[in-house]
Amino acid sequence: MGSIPARSGLVTAFDELPPFHPLNDDDVRSYLHKAVDFISDYYKSVESMPVLPSVKPGYLRDELGASPPVHPAPFDIAMKELRASVTHSTFFKACRLAGFDPANFRSIPTGPETDYGVDPVKLLAAMQADAMAGLVPTYVCATVGTTSSNAVDPIGDVAKVAAMFNVWVHVDAAYADSACICPEFRHHLNGVERVDSISMSPHKWLLTCLDCTCLYVRDARRLSQSLKTDPEYLKNDASVSGDVTDLKDMQVGVGRRFRGLKLWMVMRTYGTANLQEHIRRDVTLAKMFEDLVHADDRFEIVVPRNFALVCFRIKTTGVRAADEVNRLLMANVNKTGKAYLTHTVVGGRLVLRFAVGSSLQEERHILSAWELIRKTSSEMMN
Amino acid sequence: MGSIPARSGLVTAFDELPPFHPLNDDDVRSYLHKAVDFISDYYKSVESMPVLPSVKPGYLRDELGASPPVHPAPFDIAMKELRASVTHSTFFKACRLAGFDPANFRSIPTGPETDYGVDPVKLLAAMQADAMAGLVPTYVCATVGTTSSNAVDPIGDVAKVAAMFNVWVHVDAAYADSACICPEFRHHLNGVERVDSISMSPHKWLLTCLDCTCLYVRDARRLSQSLKTDPEYLKNDASVSGDVTDLKDMQVGVGRRFRGLKLWMVMRTYGTANLQEHIRRDVTLAKMFEDLVHADDRFEIVVPRNFALVCFRIKTTGVRAADEVNRLLMANVNKTGKAYLTHTVVGGRLVLRFAVGSSLQEERHILSAWELIRKTSSEMMN
Numbered sequence: 001m002g003s004i005p006a007r008s009g010l011v012t013a014f015d016e017l018p019p020f021h022p023l024n025d026d027d028v029r030s031y032l033h034k035a036v037d038f039i040s041d042y043y044k045s046v047e048s049m050p051v052l053p054s055v056k057p058g059y060l061r062d063e064l065g066a067s068p069p070v071h072p073a074p075f076d077i078a079m080k081e082l083r084a085s086v087t088h089s090t091f092f093k094a095c096r097l098a099g100f101d102p103a104n105f106r107s108i109p110t111g112p113e114t115d116y117g118v119d120p121v122k123l124l125a126a127m128q129a130d131a132m133a134g135l136v137p138t139y140v141c142a143t144v145g146t147t148s149s150n151a152v153d154p155i156g157d158v159a160k161v162a163a164m165f166n167v168w169v170h171v172d173a174a175y176a177d178s179a180c181i182c183p184e185f186r187h188h189l190n191g192v193e194r195v196d197s198i199s200m201s202p203h204k205w206l207l208t209c210l211d212c213t214c215l216y217v218r219d220a221r222r223l224s225q226s227l228k229t230d231p232e233y234l235k236n237d238a239s240v241s242g243d244v245t246d247l248k249d250m251q252v253g254v255g256r257r258f259r260g261l262k263l264w265m266v267m268r269t270y271g272t273a274n275l276q277e278h279i280r281r282d283v284t285l286a287k288m289f290e291d292l293v294h295a296d297d298r299f300e301i302v303v304p305r306n307f308a309l310v311c312f313r314i315k316t317t318g319v320r321a322a323d324e325v326n327r328l329l330m331a332n333v334n335k336t337g338k339a340y341l342t343h344t345v346v347g348g349r350l351v352l353r354f355a356v357g358s359s360l361q362e363e364r365h366i367l368s369a370w371e372l373i374r375k376t377s378s379e380m381m382n
Numbered sequence: 383m384g385s386i387p388a389r390s391g392l393v394t395a396f397d398e399l400p401p402f403h404p405l406n407d408d409d410v411r412s413y414l415h416k417a418v419d420f421i422s423d424y425y426k427s428v429e430s431m432p433v434l435p436s437v438k439p440g441y442l443r444d445e446l447g448a449s450p451p452v453h454p455a456p457f458d459i460a461m462k463e464l465r466a467s468v469t470h471s472t473f474f475k476a477c478r479l480a481g482f483d484p485a486n487f488r489s490i491p492t493g494p495e496t497d498y499g500v501d502p503v504k505l506l507a508a509m510q511a512d513a514m515a516g517l518v519p520t521y522v523c524a525t526v527g528t529t530s531s532n533a534v535d536p537i538g539d540v541a542k543v544a545a546m547f548n549v550w551v552h553v554d555a556a557y558a559d560s561a562c563i564c565p566e567f568r569h570h571l572n573g574v575e576r577v578d579s580i581s582m583s584p585h586k587w588l589l590t591c592l593d594c595t596c597l598y599v600r601d602a603r604r605l606s607q608s609l610k611t612d613p614e615y616l617k618n619d620a621s622v623s624g625d626v627t628d629l630k631d632m633q634v635g636v637g638r639r640f641r642g643l644k645l646w647m648v649m650r651t652y653g654t655a656n657l658q659e660h661i662r663r664d665v666t667l668a669k670m671f672e673d674l675v676h677a678d679d680r681f682e683i684v685v686p687r688n689f690a691l692v693c694f695r696i697k698t699t700g701v702r703a704a705d706e707v708n709r710l711l712m713a714n715v716n717k718t719g720k721a722y723l724t725h726t727v728v729g730g731r732l733v734l735r736f737a738v739g740s741s742l743q744e745e746r747h748i749l750s751a752w753e754l755i756r757k758t759s760s761e762m763m764n
Contacts, residue, residue, distance in 0.1 A: 021741075021742075022589050022652070022656075022660050022741035022742075023425065023741035023742055025422055025425040025426045028421070028422050028425055029418060029419065029422035031651075032418040032421065032422065033415060033418050036411060036414040036415050036418055037411070039410070039414065040407055040410050040411035040414065043405065043407040043410055044407045056625075057620050057625045057626040058625065058626075067654075068649035068650070068653070068654050069649070069650060069653045069654070070653050070654050070655045071653040071655055071656075072650070072651055072652055072653040072656060073650045073651065073653070090611065090634070090635055090636050092611065093609055093611055093634060094634065096608070096609075097479065097480060097634060098479060098480075098481060099480055099481015099482075100481075147613075147615065148613065148614070148615050210637060210639050211637065211638075211639055226478070227475055227478075229472065229474065229475055231529075231530065231726075232530070232725065232726045232727040233529065233530050233724055233725065233726040233735065235725075238439050243438075243439045243440070244439040244440075252472070252475060252476065252479060253472055254472050255592060255593065256593075257592050257593055267450035267451070268450070268451060268454075268455045269413075269454055269455065270454055271450070271451045271452050271453040271454040271455070272449075272450050272451070272452050273452045273453055274453075274454060342615055343614065343615065343617075344613075344614045344615040345614040353615065359403075359405035360403075360405055
């Protein structure tokens with residue numbers, strides 16, 4: 001504000017109010033510095049912490065009052081109380097939201113013959129059958145690096161098939177697209193020049209904190225034609241002139257946080273060389289784990305590893321028995337609180353997932369986790 | 383990690399890699415402290431900054447390289463380079479996304495006779511007409527504190543009408559619900575016990591940074607029945623047991639940031655007493671501005687003020703002329719860089735919006751802004 005006029009004798013109820021200032025700049029500085037120390041101390045000691053919380057669901061509810069405090073709690077106490085406590089599937093949710101009848105979704109089954117990537121021939125057959133039945137194929141979603149197993153669909157071939165039906169082709173590369181900043185992984189995107197859109201989430205593997213997702217579209221006008229709104233109170237010279245890209249016309253909501261800023265800070269702070277190095281390091285660590293699994297006859301790799309996820313399992317005769325043995329191995333490893341395995345089902349078989357991706361992970365952690373898995377398996381088999 | 387096994391002679395490509403650690407805990411501490419100081423300094427000097435940026439759309443594009451830097455830029459430099467604005471309309475977007483034909487949306491016109499809140503009699507007439515025409519009324523959205531003018535719909539009466547057609551009633555109270563933490567504003571929610579859902583956004587007026595929206599639903603199962611997904615890799619004992627509320631089944635996406643934490647910190651750090659004080663302060667400041675407008679014959683209040691938004695305009699004969707005069711006043715005020723007015727259209731008339739809400743706003747800023755508006759108007763009228 002520029003000039004400040006004298007009070008001019010105006011009387012308001014305001015004069016009686018106690019002097020509460022929501023934002024005291026000295027407090028801001030002091031509280032935020034304390035919060036930074038809290039986070040820094042947490043990172044420093046993260047290795048000593050169990051990967052599974054020691055608390056049960058609902059414990060925090062008992063710790064909290066039924067209502068918020070009437071008066072402020074000291075900031076230090078609030079910080080102290082802090083110490084306590086996984087997209088493919090989302091696609092089907094999105095289709096339901098968009099008003100498509102679930103009866104009209106098609107999942108193309110995949111198998112080991114294509115390393116669990118989609119077979120374009122099967123896709124073509126499914127689309128042709130639908131078209132013959134009088135349905136209108138509308139949208140194809142291919143995936144590079146599925147969440148479940150990191151399998152990769154051949155996007156160029158998928159796009160060629162889709163082009164016969166004039167449908168929108170989207171590529172979900174939420175996790176794996178980060179790897180494509182390295183030339184040696186970029187071939188997974190071959191054919192991307194034929195698709196309509198592709199999404200990737202730097203919060204998954206590019207050192208950017210949750211949440212940050214990039215969506216690239218070939219023709220942005222097709223997005224804004226669907227999502228444009230024009231309320232009077234949002235009109236301004238810049239938006240009316242068309243000089244700016246009005247993001248409110250390209251998303252569901254109106255307001256948005258400036259997520260691009262944190263991604264920009266990450267790119268600036270690390271540089272591409274270090275970001276590539278970070279990806280290569282994780283992939284090397286995953287490959288190291290894969291080699292350890294390969295070297296032990298009792299285990300098998302189920303889905304060929306593409307990035308930093310290893311899908312493996314104990315070999316046992318009989319599908320049912322193998323699923324149970326692997327589920328038990330996972331439970332026993334996780335119980336230790338030293339490592340945390342997740343599972344998925346690939347081709348009807350339960351598979352264990354070993355994911356490398358923590359920014360603090362080192363070679364010794366991989367070795368120690370494998371040692372834990374090996375030892376736990378041996379104990380179970382005796 | 384517990385025990386760390388010896389290297390066991392394993393040779394990997396890893397040995398040759400340079401020692402890049404994405405997360406060095408000392409760096410984290412030092413960078414974050416610098417970032418805190420940057421933010422604190424910004425707050426300290428915010429009053430001296432113009433409310434309109436001095437740059438043109440696109441200027442930043444020219445400042446940036448075509449590609450990210452290969453090597454890291456020093457953190458201080460990245461920080462230095464840093465120096466350099468709603469929901470009724472979103473509802474129609476959401477309907478389109480949900481697959482409803484825009485031809486089937488109904489907006490009930492409002493006017494000064496109900497202070498621009500919806501008239502339940504008109505709502506009933508519209509729903510009856512649709513039902514008679516063979517349509518199925520499905521969803522009614524009432525608003526408490528519309529973004530445009532802060533008008534309030536009588537939600538109890540709206541819910542009674544909606545109940546005759548067995549439709550879902552949602553209340554959008556994104557901004558105004560924050561005021562309802564004060565008993566004197568709570569009557570705006572009368573009848574809320576009859577609705578199916580209500581949403582409010584603490585990031586609008588409850589000192590919580592963007593983005594944080596609370597959705598209350600009467601029957602959470604109706605949400606999860608629509609949005610539930612069950613991929614294998616997300617199954618775990620807690621989710622299977624039903625002991626926990628699995629938020630992935632109550633939202634579009636799977637992952638989410640822990641927004642409840644920052645709201646909790648706000649409630650703890652300020653306490654309800656200070657939060658109520660914050661709301662009352664803003665409303666008192668807005669009322670003060672309203673009184674100033676009332677006291678000047680050249681101006682009128684268009685929509686009765688409910689919260690901290692004042693909708694006013696210069697009175698002039700002739701609708702077209704008045705719109706132009708007010709638009710010019712807004713442009714001239716905003717050009718000064720000392721205050722920023724927005725506009726909306728209410729009942730076909732262009733109206734200026736004066737919003738109180740910045741956490742640093744004081745009485746002197748209101749007086750100074752009014753003085754600026756008064757002076758600018760006088761200059762225009764001469």
